[in-house]
Amino acid sequence: MRISPKLEIGNWKFQICNYRSWLRGDRRTMILLGGALVFCMSGCGLLPSDEEEKEEQRMSAVMLKARIIGDWQERSASPGVGKAPAECVAIGEEEARCLRDEEPLERIDLFADEEDHPDRRIECAYFCRKEALYWYHVKGGEEKVDLVYGPFPLPN
Secondary structure, eight states: OOOOOEEEETTEEEEEOSSSOOEEOOHHHHHHHHHHHHHHHHHTTSSOOHHHHHHHHHHHHHHHHHHHHHHHHHHHHSSOOOBOOTTTEEEOSSOEEETTTOOEEEEEEEEEOOTTOTTOEEEEEEEETTTTEEEEEEEETTTTEEEEEEEEEOOO
């Protein structure tokens, strides 16, 4: 029978097993080893970092914007694009809300003239993630319009 060597560092006690290099210790040791493993994995690119998550969110926002622009170009080219009923969406200065369930809508800026332009035109979309619907909002321009079109389902 072989005797396993023991190692003591402060209050921590390690015992190296007979034929393998496993460390056995108390709960703190296991937590430290787990933390070291997570730290190593994040440094090696095995776990997503905050920058990668932010980049992924930016890419999903860009893809959503591109899908809305493409869908709106197809819809606006065909006649009969309908304005949104007044009871469908409430657009304020700060946010827009779906009046059916009072959920806030996500604003996606699509086009805007410069701030100092005399007939500034702003085009944006309001997107409901829950129902995958969007409303297209056009405001300003030479005609001083304030039109909301939709709701439109967002195609895959």
